[in-house]
Amino acid sequence: DTAVSQTPKYLVTQMGNDKSIKCEQNLGHDTMYWYKQDSKKFLKIMFSYNNKELIINETVPNRFSPKSPDKAHLNLHINSLELGDSAVYFCASSEQGQETQYFGPGTRLLVL
Amino acid sequence: GQNIDQPTEMTATEGAIVQINCTYQTSGFNGLFWYQQHAGEAPTFLSYNVLDGLEEKGRFSSFLSRSKGYSYLLLKELQMKDSASYLCASPHTNAGKSTFGDGTTLTVKP
Numbered sequence: 145d146t147a148v149s150q151t152p153k154y155l156v157t158q159m160g161n162d163k164s165i166k167c168e169q170n171l172g173h174d175t176m177y178w179y180k181q182d183s184k185k186f187l188k189i190m191f192s193y194n195n196k197e198l199i200i201n202e203t204v205p206n207r208f209s210p211k212s213p214d215k216a217h218l219n220l221h222i223n224s225l226e227l228g229d230s231a232v233y234f235c236a237s238s239e240q241g242q243e244t245q246y247f248g249p250g251t252r253l254l255v256l
Numbered sequence: 257g258q259n260i261d262q263p264t265e266m267t268a269t270e271g272a273i274v275q276i277n278c279t280y281q282t283s284g285f286n287g288l289f290w291y292q293q294h295a296g297e298a299p300t301f302l303s304y305n306v307l308d309g310l311e312e313k314g315r316f317s318s319f320l321s322r323s324k325g326y327s328y329l330l331l332k333e334l335q336m337k338d339s340a341s342y343l344c345a346s347p348h349t350n351a352g353k354s355t356f357g358d359g360t361t362l363t364v365k366p
Contacts, residue, residue: 185341187343189354189355245301246301
């Protein structure tokens with residue numbers, strides 16, 4: 145059973161398009177996260193949600209909009225994609241927000 | 257705020273021992289994590305230290321000194337499959353935020 149899953153695994157798209165990435169966790173965790181890992185491999189937090197409520201928004205352009213329909217899901221919608229958005233996006237979850245984080249397999253986004 | 261420093265790259269020989277250091281400055285301390293990330297894969301949990309001292313788990317050990325703001329990950333009997341990036345991370349006092357170091361890329365050579 146996959147603990148944290150993301151779809152799609154690969155996403156290739158044109159500049160200016162709008163795309164969504166979905167994340168689901170079946171661990172019963174309360175907190176979920178989105179991270180961006182760029183070509184230099186730096187892992188930077190973008191958002192975190194606790195029980196469907198946004199608690200962290202780290203200076204991310206407002207083209208990025210997370211949505212949490214329930215505490216097991218955290219989706220990321222990106223408007224007007226730019227070349228600099230090309231990266232690997234990881235979803236993660238943890239029990240209460242300060243414990244071990246479990247990462248999804250990542251979504252490799254390439255904007256052409 | 258949170259600030260975490262670790263070396264960018266390290267190289268070691270198969271069968272040897274390597275120590276990856278991490279120094280941190282945090283406004284509130286809630287322990288220190290180490291994660292392993294193989295190329296093209298997601299980070300996976302290795303260890304969590306909240307008290308001073310050494311915690312051993314098989315070939316991997318992690319050490320913490322809170323007074324010095326210092327941690328290290330010790331890998332013994334290195335294997336080729338240990339070639340990966342090792343990330344030091346500090347959870348923030350505000351639930352939901354962890355700061356990750358930029359990772360140390362370890363290359364194990366025969």
